[in-house]
Amino acid sequence: MKTNDQKMLTIEEKQQITALVRRQVVPAVGCTEPGCVALAVSRATELLGCTPEKIEARLSANILKNAMGVGIPGTGMTGLPVAIALGALIGRSEYALQVLKDCTPEAVSQARQYIDEGRVCVSLKDNAPDKLYVEVTCTAGGHTATAVIACEHTRFVRLEKDGEPLEAAAASEGGGTSALGTDAPELTLHKVWEYATTMPIEEINFINEARRLNEQAASASLKGNYGHCLGKALSRPLGRGIMGDSIFSHILSSTSAACDARMAGANIPVMGNSGSGNQGICATNPVVVFAEENHNTEEELTRALILSHLTAIYIKMHLGSLSALCGCVVASTGAGCGITYLMGGNYEQVTFTVKNMIANLTGMICDGAKPSCALKLTSGVSTAVLSAMLAMQGNCVESVEGIIDDSVDQSIRNLCDIGAEAMNETDRHVLHIMTHKHC
Secondary structure: OOOHHHOOOOHHHHHHHHHHHHHHOOEEEOOHHHHHHHHHHHHHHHHHOOOOOEEEEEEOHHHHHHHOOOEEOOOOEEOHHHHHHHHHHOOOHHHHHHOOOOOOHHHHHHHHHHHHOOOEEEEEOOOOOOOOEEEEEEEEOOEEEEEEEEOOOOOEEEEEEOOEEOOHHHHHOOOOOOOOOOOOOOOOHHHHHHHHHHOOHHHHHHHHHHHHHHHHHHHHHOOOOOOOOHHHHHHOHHHHHHHOOOHHHHHHHHHHHHHHHHHOOOOOEEEOEOOEHHHHHHHHHHHHHHHHHOOOOHHHHHHHHHHHHHHHHHHHHHHOOOOOEOHHHHHHHHHHHHHHHHOOOOHHHHHHHHHHHHHHHOOOEOOOOOOOHHHHHHHHHHHHHHHHHHHHOOOOOOOOOOOOOOOHHHHHHHHHHHHHHHOHHHHHHHHHHHHOOOO
């Protein structure tokens, strides 16, 4: 007999989950935090109707932290000022998190001049109402336009022209998505499992676009020298001599290679998850590589990808879009579930994988988006493989150990409570260190 959290999904729940995955698994070019800021700038510029004379961006600490050290696609530059300038000069809000995809060398040159003229001002928003908060005001010819994004990377919550608020409906224009809101399903891990394993395959085939984009990103990365070249190092003779030429090493190489390129500012689109390209990579590439080399069927791979991505979404719904906890903890937990399924695992073994992951990775801090994120993704993914292997042997961290509970969903909530609440002081201290370094 099924328990309350294992009741069959209703038709309405299935529709809600499909809409949720489609909303949260979307393409992005470059890191999503500077992309989010550029999106707000582009929307404010469109409202203003001309190129701003000055742009003021007031950001939450978590947005600032995640945008300080990451490359901006197509620019060869790092950080927020160039993303802001390009958002005003060539950004189109209809592109959402691909807002800067029309970047050209000429536009970069104009952006440099725009910055040199002192037109861009970035500051910390005191008492920001959400960890994900972007407030941009553009001015020109005595007129002002303001765009505010909060809670999700493409969710406009306020638009103003000359101090007058625009109609609420306008806030969804320009590629914005709605918040999770009241139409979001109440998920449990069993609902995630049931959806992934029973939905008609033609209704979830859309997830294979994540496979296409993120495999391409990994392949393109190996043709250049991006970030710390971790993906390349693992695939070279020395790396294979140390790590072996195995499914495991190929999983690590593919995942880290895609992250190398993205964090270094390569103009390569990836499929993100819950507003993070790195999370999208982490939820996709390990599953794809394992399925291809384990000779799983196309249907099995599709279902494993849905299981991986939806598990990550479920956890992020409790954790929040941005937190003190590294997103690789969430996404690699999803990957671990997908790999367990591809190994022939059942629901119980998937719960074992989740508990094993939480027992190991909880506490990994987020110290901003940057090239070395590839190292964290590799740590997360390696733990996913180990957790899945243990789960398939029936080995699971038990409730007498640490923060693990008998209930897998309570274990997830324990993880999220630590990441969203208990680590807030850690988050503030990390930001202090990052903004007071003598570099």
